[in-house]
Amino acid sequence: MTALLDGKALAATMRAELAGKVTAFAARHGRAPALAVVLVGDDPASHVYVASKVKQTAEIGMRSVEHRLDASCTEAELLALVDALNADPAIDGLLVQLPLPPQINAASVLNRIDPAKDVDGFHPVNAGKLAIGEAGLVPCTPLGAVALAKLARADLAGLHAVVIGRSNIVGKPVAQLLLQENCTVTIAHSRTMDLPGLCRSADLLVAAIGRPNFVTAEFVKRGAIIIDVGINRVMSADGKARLVGDVDFAAAAPLASAITPVPGGVGPMTIAFLLSNTLRAASLRLG
Numbered sequence: 001m002t003a004l005l006d007g008k009a010l011a012a013t014m015r016a017e018l019a020g021k022v023t024a025f026a027a028r029h030g031r032a033p034a035l036a037v038v039l040v041g042d043d044p045a046s047h048v049y050v051a052s053k054v055k056q057t058a059e060i061g062m063r064s065v066e067h068r069l070d071a072s073c074t075e076a077e078l079l080a081l082v083d084a085l086n087a088d089p090a091i092d093g094l095l096v097q098l099p100l101p102p103q104i105n106a107a108s109v110l111n112r113i114d115p116a117k118d119v120d121g122f123h124p125v126n127a128g129k130l131a132i133g134e135a136g137l138v139p140c141t142p143l144g145a146v147a148l149a150k151l152a153r154a155d156l157a158g159l160h161a162v163v164i165g166r167s168n169i170v171g172k173p174v175a176q177l178l179l180q181e182n183c184t185v186t187i188a189h190s191r192t193m194d195l196p197g198l199c200r201s202a203d204l205l206v207a208a209i210g211r212p213n214f215v216t217a218e219f220v221k222r223g224a225i226i227i228d229v230g231i232n233r234v235m236s237a238d239g240k241a242r243l244v245g246d247v248d249f250a251a252a253a254p255l256a257s258a259i260t261p262v263p264g265g266v267g268p269m270t271i272a273f274l275l276s277n278t279l280r281a282a283s284l285r286l287g
Ligand code: NAD
Pocket: 141, 164, 165, 166, 167, 168, 169, 170, 171, 188, 189, 190, 191, 192, 195, 208, 209, 210, 211, 229, 230, 231, 232, 246, 266, 267, 270
């Protein structure tokens, strides 16, 4: 029997727990934790993500402040807004939704965010803290991926984990977190040789590639735990768009001991950990 790792359900449980903690925080500090979200331009997917973040923030009793800038805004304008939000004592968490328009250097903007308010965990200070095992703010999607792996097996120590993908926002931080869980970690990428053979040695396989249905049965060791981070929009035969992961679910699931669905796996966990990071940032700032 293959266990389905239900991110939607786990995220709902997390939000219920967070709502209680937010109430306690507000009672103690006289205000709820506050998240500022900056959205630049008209990217439709970004608008959907930001709306979802703002809605869920409010649902658990936190305050959210949305700032929208025109697609033509300059890097200097965006940096000035980041500076103002960094300096605002009523703001605990700050994120700038990616992608940014081409005239803006994303790294310059992310590096300008106060690391203490960096709820996406992308600032080099927080990436460095994760790498050396110091407490900091950790990226949300990797936290969600590892939480789902631990739902399959509470103690991951000693497992061989293969992470496909080496991006700074998913692959590398997932690998760091799995190292902290005492896995033996291999990071695979587009230049890895015999990728299916390597993946067949994985007890825990994490796919963060961005290619629909890339991981097929030949990648999967019998009994492996599979975490699919991929979110890919594809056209069905009926002409409708649907979301699929990086894993060919129908082919891989029968071999796995546990697997995440797409949608409903890692996706919902990302926002749950954003809320958790915001409460954490607020608690660390206000004591
Ligand atoms: P990215 O493009 O920055 O990185 C993709 C990685 O995959 C690269 O490191 C690359 O080396 C590797 N790769 C590409 N082609 C490969 C191949 N043929 N063989 C082996 N490795 C290959 O992407 P990302 O930002 O890390 O995102 C990865 C996926 O995760 C995307 O589908 C994205 O939509 C999804 N994602 C989901 C969430 C979520 O909330 N669930 C959040 C962020 C990203």
